[in-house]
Amino acid sequence: MDVFGSFALVLAFVCAVYAFAGGIAAIISRHPLLIKSTRQAGMATCGLIFLATFSLEYLFFSDNFSIAYVVAHSNRDLSTFYKLAALWSGQEGSLLFWSFLLAVYVISVLITYRNKNGELMPYVGVVMAGVQIFFLTLNNFVASPFKALASPGVDGVLNYVARTDGNGLTPLLQYPEMVIHPPNLYSGYTGFTIPFAFALGALLARYPGEKWIHLTRKWTMIAWMFQSMGILLGAHWAYAVLGWGGYWGWDPVENASFLPWLTGTAFLHSVMMQEKRGMMKVWNVWLVFITFLLCILGTFLTRSGVVSSVHAFAQSSIGSWFVGFLALIILVCFGAYLKNRDYLKSENQLDSIVSRESSFLFNNLILLVSCIAILSGTLFPVFSEWITGDRISVGAPFFNKVNIPIGLLLLFLTGVGPLLAWRKTSTESLKRNFGWPLAIGLVTGLIALGFGFRQIYSWVCLILCVFVASTVVLEFYRGARVIRARSGASFAASAVDLTMRNTRRYGGYIVHMGMVFVFMGLAGAAFNRDLQKDMRQGDTMQIGPYTLLLQGFDTKPEKNYTAQRMLVEVLRDKKPLMMLYPEKRHFATTVENGTMVAIYSTLKEDLYVVYAGNSPDTQLPVLHAYLNPLVKWIWFGGAVVVFGTLVAMLPNRRAVLVLSGAQEPAVQTLAHGLTSSVTMREGHD
């Protein structure tokens, strides 16, 4: 099967090269057969990558320990669930997984537009094939996952051997979320290839109109949604496994995943300027280019060892390949832009600074500044070492100080932007839209002050969250009220109806609401408390309203590890609430230890308990308990963001006027001169 997999990868590379070179020839010659054959080569590339990926999975499931990658990342006792995830647990496999996900996107694009956009698709196909060639080069010639296990003999000749068992999967990765977090994140990274291909393709083809923007937007939303899910799942994994009580440590690899998310978010907003007003064409194209570049940069940071991170793969020479690819992309993007920049001439005209256009411009500015701040902080240790010779660490305190004010500014714009009108917003409209939300926000702030709220950032965040939530609720309320008056339906049904009539707008509001929940959760971090204590059996620890009683210990042998558990009874007001079992796991195969945190989670707070090993002084087991307010809001907010994105991707239902004599909720005079009772019905576009 390893030979089959290797062969499939080589063939995929050949097909990708044909799709690329043939595609360029097809663009020049415009020969229909050549265009068709290059598209088919593109599809064959994807099919062959699928075969290679399934081959590697088969090697894992069949415990083939003659393959170096399988030996390094699996063992016989590893559960089926984790054998699936072992594919992306190391450098070589994760690069193949990258190619696999990219192939899923590429084949989806090729099938979706097989008979559409004939002028644009050959260009898009060439760009996608170009990206595939790069990753297939890595898969075939730099980091092949199908290398046989070999050891050099006395004569220097490699002897191919097979082991009876493998080294096993890293303990930190043996957690359910590790099976879904990387695929989501990688789907985000790879997904941004498609908007990039459309943007570059449209620029090269000088594709007329804004159609490429419409096509790009949907693919960007898909990639953005996966990136959002990937980031949040990663945060949740860090929270539940690493045991340091937090979910975001501003680790370079975490930052790398956040950067394209920020520019992707900026693009999703600024693209509306181009769609509606024909503005910011150059900016939008460059935002797509930068987002893709940041995806490749993130992969480079994770795999090159240029920055130190717990998430990074082993240091290797692969980084130079990424640097070369980054340089090539920048060169191509600049070349295409300089050659065709007149194609991006915008119809920039603005009536007032108080307008939706301005708010989008500032929204983009803030997102970009945040991106620059995080990128510069992440790379600063490298620059510092180059220039001064000293390597400076840039940890979480720096990123928090820099990004919290930026985040609050962004949150403010989240509330303001959608309520401003295109072109110009009147003073009357400002009062009508912002009066109540502002008042509700400020009153909440005053009440919070009265209750002793003294953390400045969290206080501002609370006010802004209430303000933004009020603006969103008010928008739904006003729209639903109109529909309710006409249709007589319930308020909830009217709100759903409203959403389905303009999914993009109201889906966007739902996403904003999700972000409000996330910000609320983040604001709670200012009130985190923790306590650590050496515990004997029967000892208690008090944290907040909870009493933790150590009832004892037990040992739980599992197939792949042995767990030592603390049996902690949680009491509240002297009444038993529940049992928590924080554990320490010992993995015999890898001779490594891991933690498994126990969490009692409510909307108000998380009681987060860690078995932190034994005290070096007393040899007693150490219980580390945290009380983290509002953490659940972050995960809930993430789910709302994903839901809102899905809603925004749905097609609009069109409101249809249907004449009916049976219902009389409203009587209107129709333009045609008819007078009749009118009900609203819907039909899909």
Next chain:
Amino acid sequence: MTKARSIAAIAMLAMFAIAPLLITPVGAQQLSDRAKQVGGKFMCMCGCSQVLTECNHVGCSVSASMLKELNQSLTRGNSEDVITQMFVQEFGTKVYAEPPKSGFSLVAWVFPSFCLFVGTGVAVFVISRWRKRPAQHMATVGGAPGISAEMLERARAQASRETQD
């Protein structure tokens, strides 16, 4: 934009830009003891990229010994500066959890604020240029002479686009 509005906007922007330099980190105030407060300013040197007081990898001997050293130093009554010097001598400048606000490291602090100011300047410049441009393709109401059906249709499509979201 009136002068008062401009001043207010710049003041607000400045507040956000310099806030990172002035305000203590979130969470610093509720730390229960001084060791945690001082320890929050250093990185754990085990390679985990975490702040010293937050590293609790099972069996991390580095953070345990660093915290012990920190506690002993505080017990001796050493100031934060002395402790900082001690750790810098032992581990180098990479022990700082955040770049010092001096020398080349100041660039890390100033750069985001600089970008915010420059970006805002560019945005304001761009907006003011957009405002000076004359409106394009604006059809008058009522089918005024010289307006073709095509122009009217285009204006309707534009109005529809601009009022949908």
